[in-house]
Amino acid sequence: GNSVTQMEGPVTLSEEAFLTINCTYTATGYPSLFWYVQYPGEGLQLLLKATKADDKGSNKGFEATYRKETTSFHLEKGSVQVSDSAVYFCALSEPGGSEKLVFGKGMKLTVNP
Amino acid sequence: DVKVTQSSRYLVKRTGEKVFLECVQDMDHENMFWYRQDPGLGLRLIYFSYDVKMKEKGDIPEGYSVSREKKERFSLILESASTNQTSMYLCASSLYGVNTEAFFGQGTRLTVV
Numbered sequence: 001g002n003s004v005t006q007m008e009g010p011v012t013l014s015e016e017a018f019l020t021i022n023c024t025y026t027a028t029g030y031p032s033l034f035w036y037v038q039y040p041g042e043g044l045q046l047l048l049k050a051t052k053a054d055d056k057g058s059n060k061g062f063e064a065t066y067r068k069e070t071t072s073f074h075l076e077k078g079s080v081q082v083s084d085s086a087v088y089f090c091a092l093s094e095p096g097g098s099e100k101l102v103f104g105k106g107m108k109l110t111v112n113p
Numbered sequence: 114d115v116k117v118t119q120s121s122r123y124l125v126k127r128t129g130e131k132v133f134l135e136c137v138q139d140m141d142h143e144n145m146f147w148y149r150q151d152p153g154l155g156l157r158l159i160y161f162s163y164d165v166k167m168k169e170k171g172d173i174p175e176g177y178s179v180s181r182e183k184k185e186r187f188s189l190i191l192e193s194a195s196t197n198q199t200s201m202y203l204c205a206s207s208l209y210g211v212n213t214e215a216f217f218g219q220g221t222r223l224t225v226v
């Protein structure tokens with residue numbers, strides 16, 4: 001079946017540090033790929049997405065590129081802020097209309113001033 | 114703005130009780146989902162529905178049932194609550210189609226004692 005494997009952390013960084021969160025997937029067909037973020041006490045919200053190979057999703061300084069050859073969708077940010085402290089989930093959607101999402105286990109990021 | 118509303122933020126129930134978790138979305142989405150979120154396990158799909166009165170089992174349906182009598186409302190039912198169902202429950206909705214974003218509610222923290 002389809003699955004997502006991501007770095008689990010927790011990770012603690014200082015403000016302005018570089019962030020990479022690795023995500024790889026296993027899927028049949030051509031899934032769409034997503035990064036969701038969960039801020040403390042809130043539900044998940046979409047951070048960025050990519051729908052086909054070599055697409056780059058970007059939002060709020062975060063970027064991720066859909067790499068079909070390595071089945072990866074790593075999340076990066078050049079300079080993190082305290083407000084980026086959250087749990088980050090990589091996910092794929094299974095093609096077929098219902099768009100069922102399959103999630104990685106999530107990674108908790110804490111950014112210290 | 115799309116809004117997914119879960120009826121309770123926190124619930125405490127006793128073992129053996131029948132528990133109803135309610136979710137309402139206001140954007141006419143076809144798809145609705147129930148996930149549970151546990152530390153170290155990420156989000157796991159319990160049930161989803163792609164139309165009124167339609168439902169499909171997710172990865173962990175045992176001990177749960179669902180009801181979708183109206184398009185905007187998707188209920189999760191714990192027939193006889195057990196302590197291992199203590200968890201965070203997240204409802205989500207999305208449009209039917211390719212590459213659509215899922216919108217999440219804020220979650221219900223259920224404790225079964």
